[in-house]
Amino acid sequence: MSGPALHLAVEIDGDGAHPAAWRRAAHSPDQLLTPRRVAQVAAIAENAGFTLITLDDGVLPPGASPDPVGRIGAVERAAFVAASTSTIGIAPVVPVTYAEPFHVSSQLASLDHISAGRAGWVVAEEERPEAARAWGRPLVADADARARESRDGVEVARALWDSWEDDAVIRSVATSRYLDRERLHYIDFTGDTYAVKGPAIVPRPPQGQLVVLGRPDRVPAAQLDVALVEGRDLASVATAAARTAAPHVFAEVEVALDTPEATAAERLADLEQHAPWTDRGRLRHIGSADQLVALLGDLRRHVDGVRLRPLVLDEDLAVLSRLVLPALSERRLVARPLPGTSLRSTLGLERPANRFAAAALATQEDAR
Amino acid sequence: MTRTDPLDVPRPHARLHFGVFFQGVNHWTIWSAPDSGSQIDPASFRQVAQTAERGLFDAFFLGEGLRLREVDGRIHDLDVAGRPDAITQLAALAAVTRRIGLVSTSNSTFNEPADLARRLSGLDLLSEGRAGWNVVTTDNAWTGANFRRGGYLDHADRYRRAEEFLTVARALWDGWEDGAVADSAGAPAWSAPGAVHQVRHQGPQFDVDLAPTLPRSAQGHPVIFQAGDSGEGRDFAARNADVIFSAHGNDFDDALAFADDIRRRLRAVGRPDDDLRILPGTEIILGATEEEAQEKKHWIRLQQVTPATALGIAGLLWGIDLSDRDADGPLPEEDPVVTENDGSFGARRIADPRAVVAEWRAKAQAYGWSLRETVIALGPQRGHVGTPSGLADKFAHFVRHGAIDGFNVTPYLIPDGLDDIVDLLVPELQERGIYRTEYTGPTLRENLGLRAPLTHRSAPDRRQAG
Ligand SMILES: Cc1cc2nc3c(=O)[nH]c(=O)nc-3n(C[C@H](O)[C@H](O)[C@H](O)COP(=O)(O)O)c2cc1C
Numbered sequence: 001m002s003g004p005a006l007h008l009a010v011e012i013d014g015d016g017a018h019p020a021a022w023r024r025a026a027h028s029p030d031q032l033l034t035p036r037r038v039a040q041v042a043a044i045a046e047n048a049g050f051t052l053i054t055l056d057d058g059v060l061p062p063g064a065s066p067d068p069v070g071r072i073g074a075v076e077r078a079a080f081v082a083a084s085t086s087t088i089g090i091a092p093v094v095p096v097t098y099a100e101p102f103h104v105s106s107q108l109a110s111l112d113h114i115s116a117g118r119a120g121w122v123v124a125e126e127e128r129p130e131a132a133r134a135w136g137r138p139l140v141a142d143a144d145a146r147a148r149e150s151r152d153g154v155e156v157a158r159a160l161w162d163s164w165e166d167d168a169v170i171r172s173v174a175t176s177r178y179l180d181r182e183r184l185h186y187i188d189f190t191g192d193t194y195a196v197k198g199p200a201i202v203p204r205p206p207q208g209q210l211v212v213l214g215r216p217d218r219v220p221a222a223q224l225d226v227a228l229v230e231g232r233d234l235a236s237v238a239t240a241a242a243r244t245a246a247p248h249v250f251a252e253v254e255v256a257l258d259t260p261e262a263t264a265a266e267r268l269a270d271l272e273q274h275a276p277w278t279d280r281g282r283l284r285h286i287g288s289a290d291q292l293v294a295l296l297g298d299l300r301r302h303v304d305g306v307r308l309r310p311l312v313l314d315e316d317l318a319v320l321s322r323l324v325l326p327a328l329s330e331r332r333l334v335a336r337p338l339p340g341t342s343l344r345s346t347l348g349l350e351r352p353a354n355r356f357a358a359a360a361l362a363t364q365e366d367a368r
Numbered sequence: 369m370t371r372t373d374p375l376d377v378p379r380p381h382a383r384l385h386f387g388v389f390f391q392g393v394n395h396w397t398i399w400s401a402p403d404s405g406s407q408i409d410p411a412s413f414r415q416v417a418q419t420a421e422r423g424l425f426d427a428f429f430l431g432e433g434l435r436l437r438e439v440d441g442r443i444h445d446l447d448v449a450g451r452p453d454a455i456t457q458l459a460a461l462a463a464v465t466r467r468i469g470l471v472s473t474s475n476s477t478f479n480e481p482a483d484l485a486r487r488l489s490g491l492d493l494l495s496e497g498r499a500g501w502n503v504v505t506t507d508n509a510w511t512g513a514n515f516r517r518g519g520y521l522d523h524a525d526r527y528r529r530a531e532e533f534l535t536v537a538r539a540l541w542d543g544w545e546d547g548a549v550a551d552s553a554g555a556p557a558w559s560a561p562g563a564v565h566q567v568r569h570q571g572p573q574f575d576v577d578l579a580p581t582l583p584r585s586a587q588g589h590p591v592i593f594q595a596g597d598s599g600e601g602r603d604f605a606a607r608n609a610d611v612i613f614s615a616h617g618n619d620f621d622d623a624l625a626f627a628d629d630i631r632r633r634l635r636a637v638g639r640p641d642d643d644l645r646i647l648p649g650t651e652i653i654l655g656a657t658e659e660e661a662q663e664k665k666h667w668i669r670l671q672q673v674t675p676a677t678a679l680g681i682a683g684l685l686w687g688i689d690l691s692d693r694d695a696d697g698p699l700p701e702e703d704p705v706v707t708e709n710d711g712s713f714g715a716r717r718i719a720d721p722r723a724v725v726a727e728w729r730a731k732a733q734a735y736g737w738s739l740r741e742t743v744i745a746l747g748p749q750r751g752h753v754g755t756p757s758g759l760a761d762k763f764a765h766f767v768r769h770g771a772i773d774g775f776n777v778t779p780y781l782i783p784d785g786l787d788d789i790v791d792l793l794v795p796e797l798q799e800r801g802i803y804r805t806e807y808t809g810p811t812l813r814e815n816l817g818l819r820a821p822l823t824h825r826s827a828p829d830r831r832q833a834g
Contacts, residue, residue, distance in 0.1 A: 022558055029558045030549040033583060035462065035494045059482055061564075061581050066557040069564055070549065071581050076459040076490035083410070083463035099483065102434070102514040103453070110452035114410045114460040134482045134578030169407075169450060173400045176674035179450075181443040184436065197513035199436055199443070203408050203450040 005335040006296060007305030007347060008049075008325065009091075009250060012041050013056035014068055016316065017254055017309040020274035022068055024267065026314035033070050035080060041313055042081040045088060048321030049329060049336035051346055052089035053081070054122050054213075054307060059098070059134045067275070075107045082115035087336075089343035091120030091213060096153025097146055098126060098135040102196055105157035112205035117342030119205070121157075122228075123150055123214035147218050152191040154212060154223045159187040161209050163199035165357045185356040207344045208351045213250070221245035225349055228252055228307060230282045234295075237283055238302040247349060248304040254284040255292060256311035257319040264288075268311060277311075289323035296324075297333060304347075377768040384767045384802045385774030385816060387427035387471070387613075387647055388420040388786060392451040393437060393714070396651065396750070398671040398780050399448055405783045407448050410460060415783035417461045420468055423790030424804050426815045427469035427500060428461060429593075429613070429776055430454040434478055435511045437714030439680065440689065444714070446677050455487045462495035469812030471500030471593055476530040478506065478515045482578050485537035488590045489582040497586030497811035502593035502613060503604075505530050510713045527600045532573040534592070534608055538823050539567045541589035543580030587811035588821040606633035609644060610818050613776055617648025618749050623771035645773040645816050651751030652777055654788050658755060665753045668780055669744045678740035681747060684715045685724060695740040699725075699732050751778075760796035767802055 015021035015032065022029055031037055045053050056062070057074035074092030082090055090111070094104055112119040125146045126132075132139040140146050165183035172180075187198035212219075216227040227246035231237035241249040254277075256264040264286045268277065285292050299306055310316030328334040337346040344351055390413060391397050398404055405412045417428045432454055437444040454472035461470055470491060474484055492499035505526035512519040521529065548563035550556075568577045594601065594609035605612050616626035623646075631641035653668060655661025673681070675695035683690040687705035704721040718724060732742045752759055766772050779785025797803035808815045819825065 023553055025553055028551050028553055029555065030551050032549075033493055035496065038494065039463065059486070059578070059581075061579050063558070065564055065579065066559045066561045068558045069579065069581065070559075070583065072490040072493055073487050075456055076487060076494060079456045079459035080463045080494045083414075083460035098480075100478070100515055103479070106453040107456045110456040113408055113452055114457065116410070130578070134576060135480055136482065136574050136576040137480070164450065171399055176400070176676040177445045178399055178448055179443070179445040181445045184443050194516040195513070195518070196515075197435070201434060201436060201450070202452055 004304070004348065006300045006303075006328070006333050007051040007250070008328075008334055009052035009054055009089075009305060009307040010045055010050050010317070010320070011054045011056060011307060011309045012045060012313060013074075014062055014071065015314070016312040018268075018271045018275070018277050018311050019063055019067065020271040021312045023271065023274060024312045024315060029068075032068075033072055038072070038077050038080055039084045041317070042085050042088070042090075044317050044321060046085045048317070049325050049334070050088060051305070051337055052091055052120060052343065054091045054120075055093060057093045058095055058124070058126055059131050060126070060128060075111065078111055078119070079114055082111060082118065087118070087339045087341070089118045089120055089211070089337065089346065090115055091122050091211065093122040093124045095124040095126045097140050097149045098131065098137045099153070101153040101156035102160065104153065105160040105200060106202050108157065108210050109161055109200065109202040109205045112207055112210050113202070117206035117344070119207070120211035120213055120226075120343055123154055123212060123219050125150060125218065148192060150214070150219050151223065152189075152193070154214075154219060155191075156187070156189050156196050158209060158212070158223065159189060159355070160196075160198055160200040161205055162355045163187050164202075164204045165354050166204050166208070169203060182360075183357070204354070207342050208354065211343050211347065211349065216244040216246060226250050226305070226347070229303070230280070232281055232283060234283070234298055234302070237299065241302045248347060250305040250307050251299055251303045252282045252309065253295075253299075253306045254282050254309045254311070255316060255320075256286045257292065257316050257324075258288045259315050259319055264311075267315065271311070282309075289319055289327070292324055293327045296328060297331075300333060378770050379768050382767045382770070382773070382802065383804060383817070384763055384797055385645060385647060386420070386423065386425040387429045387469075387774070387776040388416060388425055389429045389431065389649055389776045389778045390416055390782070391448070391778055392431045393433050393447055393449045395447045395677050396672050396778060396780060397448045397782055398668065400671055400674075401781060403784060404781055407782060408450055408452065410457075412783040413452075413457055413461060414464050416779070416786060417465050417468060419783075419786045419790055421465050423786065423794045424807060425468055426774070427471045427776075427812060428458070428465070429471040429500075429502070430457060430473060431502075432473040432475060432504065433714070434475060434506070435514055435713065439684070439712045439715070441711055444680075446674070446680055455491055458499070459491050459494055462491065462498070467498070467807045467810065467815070469498045469500050469591065469815065470495050471502055471591070471812075473502040473504055473595070475504055475506055476533040477521055477526050478511060478517070481533050481536035481540065481574060482576060484533075485540045486581060488537070489541060489585070492585035492587070492590050493582060497813070499585070500591040500593050500611070500812055502595055503530055503534065503608070504595060508713065523598070524600065527604050529573045531604060531608065532571050535571075536567070536569045536574055536576060538589065538821075539569065540578075540580040541584060542823055543567050544583045546584065548583060587813040588824050591812050591816065591818065602630060602633055605644070606630065606637050606639070608822070610813070611645045611647055611816065614646055614648045617650045617772055617775055618751065620766060620769075620771055623648065623766065624769065627771050643819060645818070647774045647776045648772055649778055650775040651780060652759065652775070652789055652793065653751060653753040653780075654756055654759070654792055655753075656755065658758065661753045661755060672780070673740060673744050673747070675740055678743040681743050682739055684712060685718060685721055687721065693739070696738045699729055699739050699742060756792040756796045759793060760800055760802075763797065764800050764802050
């Protein structure tokens with residue numbers, strides 16, 4: 001088969017996509033929040049050949065008490081993982097509904113430096129009123145207002161990433177200037193609810209701009225590198241994908257796979273005794289590895305990648321890495337990221353020109 | 369050669385603790401030397417942290433500034449600038465170090481407790497009990513221009529907010545009972561029902577209601593550092609901190625006076641007066657002989673205080689743009705211009721510029737110094753210069769007399785600047801019995817020899833403290 005490879009992302013928060021996933025995990029609950037566990041899952045995903053891992057997050061507990069209520073912040077986990085892996089892309093989920101966009105921008109730029117250009121950002125929202133009370137901030141009540149905070153947050157982060165030109169650090173011994181202040185820029189952002197002056201305190205990230213992923217109905221396409229689309233079946237995914245103007249489209253796919261010990265259906269039924277796997281309108285594959293390979297082959301005609309959400313990481317990630325990725329790779333349907341390659345290049349996305357540098361150049365040319 | 373502890377000093381068994389301060393915005397890191405590495409490349413951070421760990425340092429320390437400095441409305445371009453977010457960088461270092469503490473300077477004015485407490489907890493868990501938090505408040509308003517809250521919070525309110533912030537953070541850190549999470553996948557529930565407590569706080573600064581998402585770490589919760597020199601800052605430290613990152617470590621008498629002041633404040637709030645470690649920031653310049661060390665210092669100062677930097681420093685003192693003057697010539701003839709706000713962000717306020725200038729003139733005339741030589745000689749005196757053996761004796765004197773508990777060392781070169789300290793000075797300190805030969809334990813709290821976190825002390829501990 002020819003054509004561009006399908007990019008595979010996997011969401012690795014907690015013990016898996018199912019709320020009761022921890023009951024089938026290979027470790028005890030009190031081992032979830034340990035560095036060993038965090039590093040181990042990332043290493044398995046990297047060795048399997050995934051392009052990207054994403055790490056879900058939010059200020060509220062991931063589950064309803066007393067079931068999984070613990071989670072280390074996604075940026076901290078991402079940074080830790082970046083230092084213990086070498087090729088896989090790493091994208092924390094970071095909501096900007098209440099967070100400070102300046103901090104978010106600095107943290108993500110730092111993650112890109114730490115990972116030598118392997119960082120992404122999954123833009124998300126804090127929807128529940130409890131999140132506002134946790135932050136101690138006025139409630140951002142309706143969907144439009146949350147979309148506005150997301151849009152402004154991404155705009156600020158992206159502008160700050162450009163606020164240092166790539167070569168702003170000049171280390172000019174002759175003039176004793178460390179920086180060229182002409183290559184540093186105030187962003188002077190003014191939105192509906194706040195303003196940010198700039199410039200950043202972190203030099204421009206190695207990728208210029210991190211890879212920004214998000215839902216096209218929540219974040220304007222022009223701000224996204226990768227639109228994350230959902231649909232219950234192939235046709236609705238195809239329709240949603242065709243509607244987005246973002247450079248890349250990834251489909252959200254929930255997977256439960258047959259393992260040597262039990263079928264996917266049996267495994268799911270076991271967990272369903274404890275809690276329901278809520279239907280979020282996403283494509284869901286419950287079955288064999290072969291069928292998943294076929295499904296991904298079909299999806300490749302409509303999307304550039306998929307984000308897999310495995311039922312139980314310890315079980316499904318093993319099948320993915322032993323059967324699914326090798327089969328796809330054999331048929332040249334996926335390509336594993338190469339060492340030393342940025343996430344952007346792996347995805348075939350260009351390194352963006354710096355908006356301020358481009359503007360300065362344009363002014364110079366006008367003057368000529 | 370092994371020397372025994374002299375017993376006629378106040379603290380014969382005292383140990384010296386070292387931290388390393390990877391500086392952010394500053395002109396003391398020599399970036400112009402050929403062996404000066406990147407200030408942002410993760411390899412630089414890794415190398416410094418790993419060298420410090422080889423030298424059995426307690427902590428790797430990062431500062432924070434949330435806006436680029438400006439002079440007269442223009443971004444200051446002479447200093448090293450451009451640094452990573454501290455907690456993010458430290459979380460990465462947690463993966464490549466095993467024992468050294470990881471201390472983040474994080475602002476309580478421009479963060480919210482739910483978020484910052486959780487990020488610090490995450491660092492503490494990922495490092496298995498090696499996190500520290502240097503609580504700073506920011507001494508300016510212009511940083512606010514980068515944040516939702518904007519603008520200004522006055523000095524007193526900043527410490528009030530910091531204290532209430534810490535109260536909320538500690539409640540969050542203590543929100544899970546020990547053993548809250550099941551130790552078997554077959555358990556009836558992930559956590560013991562009722563073992564995770566909702567934190568509700570209503571105060572003048574914060575009105576929050578949330579469920580903490582993380583257990584306590586191996587050291588309870590992050591070690592609290594404080595860096596601020598005002599009376600309020602010192603009282604805040606006495607009430608809350610485990611470690612003070614002070615600016616009093618050059619001169620023995622000054623250091624001792626500061627330490628005595630802190631001990632007095634500790635007793636006043638009912639804490640034992642050895643409950644807190646005092647680690648002044650310092651630079652250490654080593655030479656094989658005293659003469660060589662002095663020559664090296666001279667070279668280092670010339671790299672740090674370039675002609676342009678000297679004119680910049682003098683410009684702030686005079687309140688005049690001196691950038692077109694000759695740094696190697698005489699001092700400016702003009703009297704200093706004293707204004708309320710000179711529009712310079714990040715400069716220390718000078719109480720009485722006229723008096724300082726008068727002193728500079730007198731000294732420059734007496735010794736025949738140029739402007740640059742004057743800036744170097746009369747600017748802030750930094751650090752300790754000498755042979756490894758001479759400095760080891762000096763530090764033994766400092767620590768055994770209770771003037772300090774150690775130093776937060778600022779290397780003048782990144783990433784190799786700690787090598788000679790680790791290879792030459794540490795062995796001398798070990799010979800004198802004032803430096804560890806192995807890490808005390810796995811956590812930062814244990815290595816610093818600290819008691820349990822203030823909120824975790826049992827009743828007898830508290831009585832003892834009282
Ligand atoms: C040795 C030392 C280091 C400091 N480092 C920082 C820093 O990295 N970031 C910061 O925002 N403030 C830093 N500060 C400033 C203080 O935290 C504090 O906000 C400021 O000194 C005002 O408080 P004060 O009036 O009590 O001194 C430092 C202060 C001292 C003495």
